[in-house]
Amino acid sequence: MKPSFSILILVLVFPAFAQTIDPARQERKPLTREEPERAAKAQELLEQARAALSQSAKFDSIQTLSVSGNIRRAAMTATASSGGATGSVTAIGGDVDPTIFGANNFKEYFADGKVEYDFSMPGKFRWQEDIGQQQRSGFFDGDRLWQKVNRNAVNSPPHAAPFIRQLLQSQFSYLTLGLLLAPPPGFPVEYSYAEEKPFRQTVAEVIVITGPGSFKTELYLDQTTHLPLLLRFVIGGIARPAMVFMPAGTPQQEGRRALETAQQQAEAKPPGAQEREKLVFFTDYRVVDGVLFPHKITTQINGKLIEEISFSQFKANQPINPEKFMEKK
Numbered sequence: 001m002k003p004s005f006s007i008l009i010l011v012l013v014f015p016a017f018a019q020t021i022d023p024a025r026q027e028r029k030p031l032t033r034e035e036p037e038r039a040a041k042a043q044e045l046l047e048q049a050r051a052a053l054s055q056s057a058k059f060d061s062i063q064t065l066s067v068s069g070n071i072r073r074a075a076m077t078a079t080a081s082s083g084g085a086t087g088s089v090t091a092i093g094g095d096v097d098p099t100i101f102g103a104n105n106f107k108e109y110f111a112d113g114k115v116e117y118d119f120s121m122p123g124k125f126r127w128q129e130d131i132g133q134q135q136r137s138g139f140f141d142g143d144r145l146w147q148k149v150n151r152n153a154v155n156s157p158p159h160a161a162p163f164i165r166q167l168l169q170s171q172f173s174y175l176t177l178g179l180l181l182a183p184p185p186g187f188p189v190e191y192s193y194a195e196e197k198p199f200r201q202t203v204a205e206v207i208v209i210t211g212p213g214s215f216k217t218e219l220y221l222d223q224t225t226h227l228p229l230l231l232r233f234v235i236g237g238i239a240r241p242a243m244v245f246m247p248a249g250t251p252q253q254e255g256r257r258a259l260e261t262a263q264q265q266a267e268a269k270p271p272g273a274q275e276r277e278k279l280v281f282f283t284d285y286r287v288v289d290g291v292l293f294p295h296k297i298t299t300q301i302n303g304k305l306i307e308e309i310s311f312s313q314f315k316a317n318q319p320i321n322p323e324k325f326m327e328k329k
Helices: 034-053 161-180 254-269
Strands: 003-008 064-082 083-092 103-120 124-131 134-141 144-149 190-199 202-210 215-220 228-235 276-288 291-301 304-316
Touching: 034 190, 034 202, 034 215, 064 124, 064 291, 103 161, 124 161, 134 161, 144 161, 144 276, 161 215, 161 228, 161 276, 161 291, 190 215, 276 304
Parallel strands: 003 083
Antiparallel strands: 064 083, 064 103, 064 304, 103 124, 124 134, 134 144, 190 202, 202 215, 215 228, 228 276, 276 291, 291 304
């Protein structure tokens, strides 16, 4: 009988992100005369945004926030082959090049699911995503990082843990910046005012946000209402996840070499690949517990819909069960 397999892949689309972990090793250019002024202008605009979000309650008074709702995420299913085996590949993320798996007959669709996110100031963040066949959960708690994918705990090697943490912080930045005007816990950023820019029927004030590695995004604030409109990222070529087919019992050193090789291949920029624009829109603002929150977050890459989250429940300044931030088997 011809061997077969079935693979489920979660495709995470990150902004351009350098694998530089130690902040002390990151070179910083001397400040120009304009940069302190731009930083001050950015802080002024952020204060205006916080004031606009505060209705009958102060936005800055939020100490805990729990949100939940429905999600639609672009996905792909295909037939693939490796080492003489054939089977199916399902990629949830919608931004993957199927040809890297030798895949054919691929079909794009949207996977539906549920999401929950918990924020506890200043240093805790938890996520739970059940989308199609993929379940993923985890949390940041100070320096602790724990995550589980499809009922299996993910234990990162000590040398890789800081990089994995920064990748996850980068990925979830759109949630914390969009909902709380703050970066993820343990992810320091700097703000600098850029320019005024026409946006649809209004004018936006654009703030550039930079962080660890080469993290960079632009926050658009409505010049009239001061509400956050969107985050703009620039990302690289089509996502190319690292894929390694290894039989059980493969020596650890051999497996590590194979994974490093696959990762280098995944990170290599394909010939002719162009940078793309990722836009995360915040809409459907409604008052909850005295604060305006966006109830819909839509993500597009070069105009193509990738993800849509519709929040149905917000809980601000209500106790969060401590067990949510405990490791589970």
